[in-house]
Amino acid sequence: MRPLSYARAADADAAIAMVAGRPDSAFLAGGTTEVDLVRQDVLRPGLLVDINDLPLTWIEDVPGGGLRIGALARMSDVARAPGVVARFPMIAQALLLGASAQLRNMASMGGNLCQRVRCGYFRDTTSPCNKREPGSGCSAIEGFHRGHAILGAGDACIATHPSDVAVALTALDAVVHTRGPGGERALRIDDFFLLPGDTPDRERALEHAELITEIEVPAAPVARRSLYLKVRDRQSYEFALVSVAAAVTVDDGAVTGVRLALGGVGTKPWRARRAEHSLLGRPAGEAAFAAAAAEELASATPRPMNAFKVELAKRAIVRSLTTLTNPDAR
Ligand SMILES: Cc1cc2nc3c(=O)[nH]c(=O)nc-3n(C[C@H](O)[C@H](O)[C@H](O)COP(=O)(O)OP(=O)(O)OC[C@H]3O[C@@H](n4cnc5c(N)ncnc54)[C@H](O)[C@@H]3O)c2cc1C
Numbered sequence: 348m349r350p351l352s353y354a355r356a357a358d359a360d361a362a363i364a365m366v367a368g369r370p371d372s373a374f375l376a377g378g379t380t381e382v383d384l385v386r387q388d389v390l391r392p393g394l395l396v397d398i399n400d401l402p403l404t405w406i407e408d409v410p411g412g413g414l415r416i417g418a419l420a421r422m423s424d425v426a427r428a429p430g431v432v433a434r435f436p437m438i439a440q441a442l443l444l445g446a447s448a449q450l451r452n453m454a455s456m457g458g459n460l461c462q463r464v465r466c467g468y469f470r471d472t473t474s475p476c477n478k479r480e481p482g483s484g485c486s487a488i489e490g491f492h493r494g495h496a497i498l499g500a501g502d503a504c505i506a507t508h509p510s511d512v513a514v515a516l517t518a519l520d521a522v523v524h525t526r527g528p529g530g531e532r533a534l535r536i537d538d539f540f541l542l543p544g545d546t547p548d549r550e551r552a553l554e555h556a557e558l559i560t561e562i563e564v565p566a567a568p569v570a571r572r573s574l575y576l577k578v579r580d581r582q583s584y585e586f587a588l589v590s591v592a593a594a595v596t597v598d599d600g601a602v603t604g605v606r607l608a609l610g611g612v613g614t615k616p617w618r619a620r621r622a623e624h625s626l627l628g629r630p631a632g633e634a635a636f637a638a639a640a641a642e643e644l645a646s647a648t649p650r651p652m653n654a655f656k657v658e659l660a661k662r663a664i665v666r667s668l669t670t671l672t673n674p675d676a677r
């Protein structure tokens with residue numbers, strides 16, 4: 348039995364001050380993943396600071412086409428917000444394809460971005476894991492790594508980033524707003540998530556006691572025609588083997604706008620910039636889609652058990668773009 352204190356913060360300043368005051372403390376939002384990890388003895392906080400009384404629950408359409416989502420907005424509320432459904436279908440779909448209805452009712456958007464990896468060795472405290480215990484080694488590299496990353500994987504950690512909605516937010520160039528002891532910051536989502544490099548225990552650019560307050564999604568007319576495709580071992584309640592957040596516009600048969608990001612394959616939500624670059628200006632069709640997918644996956648570093656993800660990711664990209672550009676293919 349380990350002692351664990353619980354406190355409820357009345358406002359953001361109090362929450363930040365309480366967490367800043369103790370290096371072994373953490374924020375608690377919906378608790379859907381934090382509590383699991385404490386129970387499994389993977390995380391050992393001495394103090395959990397409940398932030399659910401903070402009024403960070405807004406979901407607001409911004410004039411001009413953007414979106415502002417408070418960090419404590421629940422996944423289910425964001426998924427059914429009319430402005431999200433109409434203007435950013437890939438966000439709504441990514442949320443609805445994640446977790447379960449009960450979890451989505453509890454789980455917050457800020458907590459979703461901060462969830463930890465699903466690597467079995469990370470959650471098994473008897474196995475070496477550089478993410479849980481820096482310098483102890485990575486059990487997955489020579490172990491069971493069927494679900495692990497083929498993009499952005501290093502020698503220290505090959506776990507995939509688990510969030511679905513983070514993939515859509517990455518395709519949309521979202522900005523994560525934070526507030527901490529050092530003041531306020533706005534981080535591009537691509538800078539918010541870190542590659543494992545030599546510090547696999549550090550998954551986000553957040554400092555201790557830095558609170559996510561809001562996720563800003565800039566206007567993106569291309570996203571009106573967008574989707575989130577999730578390929579997984581079973582149809583519900585399962586993380587992605589491969590996922591694609593895609594948006595595309597076509598004029599006179601040529602691709603004039605495209606957003607593409609991948610989940611389930613990268614150590615962070617993977618913006619497929621090579622594929623986007625390859626597609627712009629090309630005639631929309633399977634040949635261009637397949638060429639773009641091949642270009643993006645050229646840098647993949649598969650291992651014996653997850654090599655199938657390379658072909659799966661290519662096919663998922665082609666299928667997503669075909670579905671968006673040819674409604675008959677749906
Ligand atoms: C069985 C199961 C299946 C799941 N399936 C999926 C899935 O398919 N796809 C998917 O995307 N997700 C999935 N999830 C993950 C789920 O979406 C997350 O557990 C949830 O989004 C976390 O939100 P929360 O509010 O409960 O966070 P909490 O558990 O309260 O917190 C999680 C972490 O975020 C930190 N945190 C919370 N809020 C803030 C904030 N505002 N600022 C800074 N730090 C903060 C906490 O300190 C903690 O470290 C699944 C979870 C479970 C348990």
Ligand code: SF4
Pocket residue numbers: 464466467468469475476477478479484485486487488503504505506547
């Ligand atoms: S892949 Fe990452 S999380 Fe999994 S055992 Fe290796 S270091 Fe740990």
